[in-house]
Amino acid sequence: QVQLVESGGGVVQPGGSLKLSCQASGFTFNTYVMNWYRQAPGQERELVASISSIGVNMNYADSVKGRFTISRDNAKATVFLQMDSLQPDDTAVYFCNVYYRSRDYWGQGTQVTVSS
Numbered sequence: 001q002v003q004l005v006e007s008g009g010g011v012v013q014p015g016g017s018l019k020l021s022c023q024a025s026g027f028t029f030n031t032y033v034m035n036w037y038r039q040a041p042g043q044e045r046e047l048v049a050s051i052s053s054i055g056v057n058m059n060y061a062d063s064v065k066g067r068f069t070i071s072r073d074n075a076k077a078t079v080f081l082q083m084d085s086l087q088p089d090d091t092a093v094y095f096c097n098v099y100y101r102s103r104d105y106w107g108q109g110t111q112v113t114v115s116s
Contacts, residue, residue, distance in 0.1 A: 002026040002105040004096040009110030012086055016114070020081040022096030022107060030054065030074035032100060036081045038092035038112075045095070049081060063089070086114045 008020040020036070031053050039045040049070035050059045058070050069082040079096060093109040 002098065002100055004098065004105060004107035006094065006096050006107040006110040009094060009112045011113045011115065013116050014087055014114055016086050017082070017084045018086065018112060020083070020094055020110060020112075022079045022081075024077045024079070024096070024098065027098065027100050029077040032098050034070075034072060034079040035097040035099075036070060036079070037095045037097055037106075038090075039095070039109075040089075040092040043092075048094070051079065083112070086112075088114045090114050 003025045005023045006020060008018060010018060012018055033050055033052055035050045036048045037045050038048050046061065048061050048064055049068055051070045051072050055072050060068060067083065067085045072079045083090065091112060091114050093111050095109045096107040098105050
């Protein structure tokens with residue numbers, strides 16, 4: 001079965017950095033687009049970044065362009081989200097996602113808190 005396990009969240013001061021990881025299993029990782037979403041309290045889940053199956057094409061939400069970088073290691077079935085210049089508005093639970101066989105799969109999420 002598909003499993004997505006996120007890690008790397010935590011508490012960081014404004015201007016700081018974090019790197020999230022998502023370990024995937026249960027599907028052919030190197031043939032699927034991988035996504036990072038986030039959900040802040042009281043808000044809808046939003047797409048933050050996407051990366052194509054072989055890591056050539058990346059897309060970002062306007063709010064994170066120039067600050068976040070998505071990448072993947074297909075040999076390790078892992079997708080990453082490097083987050084720099086973090087701001088309080090980036091505080092949210094971050095989820096790894098794959099759309100596989102006509103449904104969305106999600107990890108359990110990892111909390112990122114940006115606070116002084």
